[in-house]
Amino acid sequence: MSLEIWQGDIxxxxxxxxxxxxxxxxxxxxxxxGAIHRAAGPKLDPACRALGGCETGEAKITPGFDLPAKYVIHTVGPIYSGSHSDPLLLAACYRNSLRVAQENGLHSVAFSAISTGVYGYPLGAASKIAFTEVRKWLRDHKDYDLRVIMVAYDARTYALYQKLLG
Known part of the structure; x- marks a missing residue:
């Protein structure tokens, strides 16, 4: 069981x-x-369509197709509004993604920074929620061997993740 950070292309x-x-x-x-869809190839889109969408905070899984990763968990983060529900929905994304990973017997999970791009969630607040939820899940599931990698696409996010990792 581990929590790591990595900078680069997920x-x-x-x-x-x-x-x-x-x-x-x-x-x-x-x-x-978009990057995941392009890298996974043309089979990902029909696989996603077959799932019938996904609600905010929920998570669904597809094969990874042409990706080096075996699977993709798709989770819908909140569009940031500053409301009291934003942190609850973002936390649910991490919790539900980890649940789906465990239900499918997966032992290495890499997370993008959910909701921090076009959905406008402030990076600092979103990152704290992400690390808190992942740590809590790992603590609550000590019997499950899981490696979690928090992926930072850029140097700014990586520096913040380093701080949060301790």
Whole structure:
């Protein structure tokens, strides 16, 4: 069981599953979502369509197709509004993604920085929620062997993750 950070392109990681910051339709958008869809190849879109969308805070899984990762967990983060529900929904993204990983017997999970791109969630607040939820899940599931990698696409995010990792 471990929590690590890594800087780079999440689509290049050879892990059991990468977590995509998806939209409700699961139809490849911009940012990390678009990058994952492009890297996974043309089979990902029909697999996502077959799932019938995904609600904010929930998580669904597809094969990784052409990605080095075996699977993709798609989770829909909140569009930041400053409301009291934003942190609850963002925390649910991490919790539900980890639950889906465990239910599918996956032991290495890489997370993108959910909701911090076009959805506008402030990076500092979102990162604290992410690390808090992952640590809590790992504590509550000590019997499950899981390696969690928090992926920072840029140096600013990586520096923040280093601080939060301690």
């Amino acid at each position: 689509t290049s990681l050879k892990v059991d599953v990468i977590v995509n910051a998806a939209n409700k339709e699961l139809r490849g958008g911009g940012g990390v979502d």
